[in-house]
Amino acid sequence: MASSDVHVRICEQEILKYDLEIKALIQDLNECQGPESKLTELNADVKKSFHNLRLRIQDFEQMAMEQDKESEKQALNSQVEGHRKQMLSNQTGWRKANLASKLSIDKMEKQALLYGADSAVRERKMTKEGLAQTTSDITENLMSISRMMAQQVQQSEETMTSLG
Amino acid sequence: MAAPTTTVQTMNSLTDTLLKPIYANSQGMDSVSADSGTLQDYLLNFMEKEVGSDLKSLKNVGHLLEKLREENSVLEEQVLTDASSVPPKVSAALSAAEEASCSVEDLLQREALVSKRLQQHLQDAQPWMDKLDQTLHKVNTIERHVKYLRCLQHIEELSAAVQQCLMTSSVWEAIRAVDSMAALDAGLNQSGCSNLQGFLQETLHFWHKIIKDRLTTDFEKILIQLHWPFIAPPIQTLTPTANGQEISSQLELLVSQLLALQNSDDLISQRALASCQVVPAIQPASPAPPPSQAPPLCLPIQIMLLPLSKRFRYHFYGNRQTNTLSKPEWYLTQVLMWIGNSKTFLEERIQPILDRSGATTSAMVELCRGLLSLVQEKVASDASRLLYDDALFCHLVEEVLQFEKELRGNHSFPAVLPGLLHLLLEDAILQKWLTVEKKMAVEKMDAMLSSEGAWSSQYKDISDMDELKAPDCAETFMTLLQVITERYRSLPCPSAQLKFLGLQRELVDDFRIRLTQVMKEESRCPLGARYCAILNAVNYISTILGDWGDNVFFLQLQQAAVSLGEEGVLGGLGVMEVGRLASLEGSLFEGLLALLDRLKGDMMGRLLEWTMREITEKVRPYGQDRWLSLPPQQDQSTMTLSSSACPMMLCVRDRLLNLHQVLSFSLFQMAWQGLAERLDNVLYQEVVLSNHFSEGGAAQLQFDMTRNLFPLFGHYCKRPENFFKHVKEACILLSLSVGSAILLRNLLKDSMEEEARGGAAAAAGDPPPESALNELGVYCLAPCDVLILLNLRASWPGQ
Numbered sequence: 001m002a003s004s005d006v007h008v009r010i011c012e013q014e015i016l017k018y019d020l021e022i023k024a025l026i027q028d029l030n031e032c033q034g035p036e037s038k039l040t041e042l043n044a045d046v047k048k049s050f051h052n053l054r055l056r057i058q059d060f061e062q063m064a065m066e067q068d069k070e071s072e073k074q075a076l077n078s079q080v081e082g083h084r085k086q087m088l089s090n091q092t093g094w095r096k097a098n099l100a101s102k103l104s105i106d107k108m109e110k111q112a113l114l115y116g117a118d119s120a121v122r123e124r125k126m127t128k129e130g131l132a133q134t135t136s137d138i139t140e141n142l143m144s145i146s147r148m149m150a151q152q153v154q155q156s157e158e159t160m161t162s163l164g
Numbered sequence: 165m166a167a168p169t170t171t172v173q174t175m176n177s178l179t180d181t182l183l184k185p186i187y188a189n190s191q192g193m194d195s196v197s198a199d200s201g202t203l204q205d206y207l208l209n210f211m212e213k214e215v216g217s218d219l220k221s222l223k224n225v226g227h228l229l230e231k232l233r234e235e236n237s238v239l240e241e242q243v244l245t246d247a248s249s250v251p252p253k254v255s256a257a258l259s260a261a262e263e264a265s266c267s268v269e270d271l272l273q274r275e276a277l278v279s280k281r282l283q284q285h286l287q288d289a290q291p292w293m294d295k296l297d298q299t300l301h302k303v304n305t306i307e308r309h310v311k312y313l314r315c316l317q318h319i320e321e322l323s324a325a326v327q328q329c330l331m332t333s334s335v336w337e338a339i340r341a342v343d344s345m346a347a348l349d350a351g352l353n354q355s356g357c358s359n360l361q362g363f364l365q366e367t368l369h370f371w372h373k374i375i376k377d378r379l380t381t382d383f384e385k386i387l388i389q390l391h392w393p394f395i396a397p398p399i400q401t402l403t404p405t406a407n408g409q410e411i412s413s414q415l416e417l418l419v420s421q422l423l424a425l426q427n428s429d430d431l432i433s434q435r436a437l438a439s440c441q442v443v444p445a446i447q448p449a450s451p452a453p454p455p456s457q458a459p460p461l462c463l464p465i466q467i468m469l470l471p472l473s474k475r476f477r478y479h480f481y482g483n484r485q486t487n488t489l490s491k492p493e494w495y496l497t498q499v500l501m502w503i504g505n506s507k508t509f510l511e512e513r514i515q516p517i518l519d520r521s522g523a524t525t526s527a528m529v530e531l532c533r534g535l536l537s538l539v540q541e542k543v544a545s546d547a548s549r550l551l552y553d554d555a556l557f558c559h560l561v562e563e564v565l566q567f568e569k570e571l572r573g574n575h576s577f578p579a580v581l582p583g584l585l586h587l588l589l590e591d592a593i594l595q596k597w598l599t600v601e602k603k604m605a606v607e608k609m610d611a612m613l614s615s616e617g618a619w620s621s622q623y624k625d626i627s628d629m630d631e632l633k634a635p636d637c638a639e640t641f642m643t644l645l646q647v648i649t650e651r652y653r654s655l656p657c658p659s660a661q662l663k664f665l666g667l668q669r670e671l672v673d674d675f676r677i678r679l680t681q682v683m684k685e686e687s688r689c690p691l692g693a694r695y696c697a698i699l700n701a702v703n704y705i706s707t708i709l710g711d712w713g714d715n716v717f718f719l720q721l722q723q724a725a726v727s728l729g730e731e732g733v734l735g736g737l738g739v740m741e742v743g744r745l746a747s748l749e750g751s752l753f754e755g756l757l758a759l760l761d762r763l764k765g766d767m768m769g770r771l772l773e774w775t776m777r778e779i780t781e782k783v784r785p786y787g788q789d790r791w792l793s794l795p796p797q798q799d800q801s802t803m804t805l806s807s808s809a810c811p812m813m814l815c816v817r818d819r820l821l822n823l824h825q826v827l828s829f830s831l832f833q834m835a836w837q838g839l840a841e842r843l844d845n846v847l848y849q850e851v852v853l854s855n856h857f858s859e860g861g862a863a864q865l866q867f868d869m870t871r872n873l874f875p876l877f878g879h880y881c882k883r884p885e886n887f888f889k890h891v892k893e894a895c896i897l898l899s900l901s902v903g904s905a906i907l908l909r910n911l912l913k914d915s916m917e918e919e920a921r922g923g924a925a926a927a928a929g930d931p932p933p934e935s936a937l938n939e940l941g942v943y944c945l946a947p948c949d950v951l952i953l954l955n956l957r958a959s960w961p962g963q
Contacts, residue, residue, distance in 0.1 A: 007882070043716070058833070065837070066883035069943045088749075091714065095748040099719045110580060 008076070011060045015083055018053040022046060022090050029097040039101060046094055057083050312360065319345065319364055326371045335375070339424045342371055346428035372428050379425065380467055383418045386411060393471045394505035419517045422463040430460055462523065464514065465530040472502055476538050489546055492560045496567040499535050503575055506531060532577050543584055547593050554600050561597055564588060565651060589660050598667055601648060605671050608644055612637045613678060619697040633828040638701035641675055642708050653717065658724035665721055665752065666732045672705070672756050680763060690774045696826040699767045703831050706760045713751030722752050772838045775819050780846050782812040787850040791861035792958055803867045816843070817876055836880055840887035848890040859959045862898035869895055889944040896941050897953045902961060909954045911936055912947050
């Protein structure tokens with residue numbers, strides 16, 4: 001069917017898009033020399049992309065089930081297998097890059113501490129960065145809690161209006 | 165043309181004779197076979213060159229043979245001989261060899277002569293050598309005596325110099341002299357002159373002590389003036405004190421002098437430690453930890469530490485109220501406060517002086533190190549006494565972790581220097597910690613599983629926030645694991661961390677077993693809320709453990725486990741699995757995930773089984789409806805759902821909605837697809853295959869399915885009918901127009917007979933039956949099934 005073809009194609013394109021996004025992020029991870037916060041940021045992005053990729057592959061699998069012809073269903077299923085394998089190899093690549101860059105950051109920090117005369121200044125800077133990060137984390141948490149509460153209030157308002 | 169052929173024949177026979185022996189010897193003689201190969205190549209090239217592909221050039225074979233014969237004879241001359249004479253070349257070689265051996269003998273004779281003369285000479289010279297030896301020996305001894313005395317004189321000079329300098333208060337020179345004494349001492353380290361060494365050491369010690377005491381008292385006076393130690397946070401005085409300038413300069417002087425004294429001080433203190441001569445003034449009750457391998461603190465800081473250390477021992481040792489095992493936070497916080505309070509003073513006044521004198525140490529780090537050694541002693545002794553009290557032990561561990569975090573974080577204590585955590589790695593303490601963690605965790609697990617709201621999700625009312633619909637107990641459990649991770653994350657030893665990881669894996673397994681137990685209790689009503697909550701819990705834990713497998717902290721542990729070959733982690737795993745762990749394809753949680761998946765599969769299966777049981781009961785009356793006798797409907801638009809289908813539809817609709825609400829999203833996907841598959845089978849068996857259908861009956865069935873059942877599932881997918889392929893295609897076949905049905909039946913019958921006769925059905929040029937079926941939209945059912953279905957139609961012409 002023409003319409004499902006379009007959907008299949010779009011889904012495939014999105015899968016490819018997320019797959020390449022992940023590969024690019026893994027490349028960034030490999031080159032990451034920066035502070036640990038940058039590593040955490042990159043990891044969060046990769047996790048998000050993986051999540052999206054998993055959902056898209058599930059959608060693709062469902063599209064396979066929805067095909068009229070058995071032959072097409074088999075074809076799409078084998079493509080799903082292929083996408084899943086790609087995803088697994090991406091996952092292994094991500095783990096390797098993650099580990100490697102964490103080890104290199106640790107090593108650099110250790111060297112800096114052993115040889116750095118201005119380490120005190122750097123440490124103060126890092127503490128300031130750490131403090132800034134903690135403050136922004138706390139603010140984010142507070143914001144999410146207040147959002148949750150606002151949603152609650154709205155829902156109860158709606159309930160009230162529908163009852164009243 | 166006879167001649168060329170015979171010549172060729174001769175050449176061939178020659179070649180054969182040449183090659184044959186070579187071939188005969190070619191067993192295992194690679195070089196020879198190579199030779200035969202090259203020989204063949206040579207011959208081939210030769211033939212090509214001379215003859216090529218031009219048959220006419222065979223005329224030249226005669227010339228060729230002549231030429232070869234000549235060459236052959238020349239060679240023969242060189243090698244073959246008459247019986248009498250020796251071939252010239254060989255004889256030349258022989259004579260050359262003879263000449264060489266003659267000259268060698270000659271040389272040997274000459275050599276013998278020369279060496280004899282040499283020996284003679286040496287023998288003659290021997291007595292003179294002996295005499296010379298003795299004299300030189302005497303000279304050496306005298307030289308050494310002179311050195312000794314000179315050394316002694318040097319020491320006395322230095323000693324006098326120090327005395328002079330001290331009397332004239334030129335401390336710098338005194339220190340320099342003491343320094344050179346220390347250098348001399350270090351130089352004499354390997355010497356066997358114990359008396360000299362002893363004398364030097366005593367002298368050094370004597371002068372060093374005098375200078376150090378003088379500097380120490382002066383320094384302490386200055387410190388008191390500067391309000392050291394800062395046991396309360398320093399008050400910023402904006403008005404400079406009257407003699408501020410003088411104090412600063414004196415401070416600078418004293419600190420730099422003390423720094424200059426460092427070498428000799430280190431030497432003396434190390435020697436003291438090594439021989440255990442010095443007993444610390446106030447002995448703590450428990451055995452002190454072994455002397456640190458770390459370099460000793462720099463001298464000014466050592467002196468600055470004295471008042472703090474005195475206060476520490478006063479408050480936290482002995483029979484004071486402040487010295488309690490149950491309140492480790494008192495001394496830990498106290499030390500942190502001291503560090504915090506001293507920060508400004510050290511950074512602004514002491515560090516610049518250190519920098520100016522070229523010392524590469526950081527005053528803050530040194531102070532921390534000094535205070536840490538006090539704390540380490542105390543913690544070590546306390547920990548060993550708390551091994552029998554769980555609650556207090558826990559408290560100590562928590563406080564130590566907290567202290568470490570603050571030390572590294574707020575005070576930027578470098579990660580390469582040991583803090584307190586290595587104390588917790590000591591065997592007995594680590595074991596106790598693990599035991600207590602496990603005990604606490606198990607208690608918490610008991611509590612969380614038996615609490616009121618264990619199986620409800622706390623985000624129940626916030627529907628869009630919660631994809632996983634995790635019940636409270638699962639969330640609490642994962643939080644518990646997370647908290648344990650935070651505790652052992654900063655331990656400096658991977659094998660200790662791996663022990664904690666092992667504990668966490670045990671806990672997950674334990675929780676899984678508990679979940680299985682609760683599930684068995686609920687297994688009689690898998691459609692209930694609690695069963696679904698358990699299923700959600702399993703899914704939730706699987707998801708989070710899957711995430712942890714990607715977490716860099718656990719990846720580091722994974723690598724450490726593989727490289728250390730940890731039995732606790734790798735025991736029981738095959739080579740393949742260890743390889744997967746090493747290449748980061750697998751994760752440490754795979755085993756647990758597999759078990760959880762199996763549980764999930766079991767539970768899902770049971771859930772679907774029970775749901776289908778309910779639904780199947782309701783399908784029966786639908787299957788027993790009067791499909792055969794239904795009149796054909798005049799009008800499509802007035803068709804309604806068969807009343808016998810209503811209970812079944814109601815059941816399916818309600819179940820689907822229920823599952824959608826209680827199950828997490830991914831589980832629900834699994835559930836409705838599983839349900840659809842089973843329902844498809846049941847309907848096909850109980851309704852379609854068990855009945856015959858009139859035209860009206862077929863139409864009604866089609867309506868019921870396509871306009872009622874499939875749209876129920878259309879909520880969750882675009883082509884719900886493709887999840888019911890058997891029913892869908894059966895409907896198509898049952899609702900075929902009579903003409904198409906007859907044609908199809910005939911086509912299928914013919915092709916099946918062809919096949920039965922074993923002939924190639926396609927040979928007749930007919931299209932295969934599958935393409936006919938495909939045209940009608942039937943892809944899943946096989947031709948034999950289709951025939952059966954067609955025979956269920958009741959509306960054949962002539963009936």
